[in-house]
Amino acid sequence: MDKQDIAAAKAARRSTLKSLKAKRECRIKDIQEKAAEEIRQVNIQFSSDPERLKAKYAADAAYRSERSKRRALKAQKRAEARIAYEIKMKREERLFSFGEELFNSITIGIGAGLSVAALVLFIVHAVNLSPEAVLGRTVTSYTLAGVFLFLLYLMSTFSHALCSYSAKRVFRILTYDFAFLYASAIMSLFALVIIRGAAGWLLFGLCWALAVFSVAFYSSLEAKPSVRKTGMRISALLFAALLIAELILLKPLLTVVPVKLLILAAVSCAVAELFHTMKRVRWTNCIFHLLMIIANIFCFFTVYSILP
Template identity: 30%
Template sequence: MIFKRKYIRTEEFWNTISHGFGAVLSVAALVLLLVYSAISGSAIAVFSSLAFGLGLVLLYSASTIYHAVTDPKKKKILQKFDHLCIYLLIAGTYTPVMLLGLKGAWGWTMFGVIWGLVIIGFVFKFSALRKNEKLSLILYALMGWLAVIAIKPLFENLSTAALVHLGLGGLAYTIGIYFFANHKIKFNHFIWHIFVLAGSAFHFIGVFFYIL
């Protein structure tokens, strides 16, 4: 029992450090995105950058605070907020891709669909089904890979570099889900955090350098 408590404290320490690092990088990413999009003079670019950047900041900040807190009651509340922020980051990541990369009817339709799914995700997290972890993971994955519906117009409108980085980001998140769900692996949640950081990094590069 003592060993188990020590293990949990150790893993939570690294969980906090890893996403604390991500939170710092997210603030820097938000600033870079906003400055660069403001220079372009495009209101849609600024809006898209804000959605993506804030999604990053909220997700990593919420995760850091959740893992840092030790009080069980506070931790339970913070965990829910942490999970809600996952939906926000997914939709926030889609926003610049759809509005600046894809554009047109496809872009705005996908933008509406993904943010509509965020509302569904929020309702889900406050329903009795929220305890079903597998269902949550499936919903995250489906939202993340929803872009395949628009694969043809995406290939027609985005550069190869943008597509590669977006694809690698999605792959990193998806592989990470395996570790998140597999509690038999030691420090599985910390490993999940590393894949999340990698996914965010790939997506930031794709958006900042090849879409904005």
């Protein structure tokens, strides 16, 4: 064999080894995915077994009074209802792939880092440029907006990065709660810093009353999706009504508020929500998070530029 034949043989051997390696990795990945699905089904079947819970609560109730037994029975029913709900949600929800969860965790983590920078800039900007008459409320409003934005992204990062379903559920609830608080903080900022007066304080009170209602409603009725969905629709309509009222009051002050940035933020949020409703389709949730980061960037520049 001459040098060309030897080189050709080596190249063929390297190509064969690469092909075998790729096939091996593909096979291992298939086995891992099947094993993960089998483990998930076993966990669901084990969790759905009521005998385990009955034995636990029966042993406790044997040494208690009748009143304690009734309490134990109620606790057992709540635990069984919670487990039944988790099983139902696990079966109905589309599990995000590893790639989707990794992408979500990274992008939302970047959003959390940007929100820290936004918080610092908000505080410095408010302290330096706020009118003396409204310095306290301006600094407080900007600080709350930055803090709630950071907590929103932090909770969302945990909800995607953690593996436990229960932990994901808790941090998902906290994500929505801080989203309500962040929206109220932004609207309160416009009410107290730009609108001011009796109308500003009225909008401020309505915003936070609605925020408290939304947080309490969403957190307490997380196990009742149909009732919670109806309540959230009502909450969204009320938030929209408050936003329209603010825009009407801001109309004489449109030279102060950069309207184009505000419109871009609203459009980005609307498009993001459209993708969020299609989260059963792969990668749509990732697009939703990217669009929300873009919307928050527009919102940041809007709020940042309203001070003279």
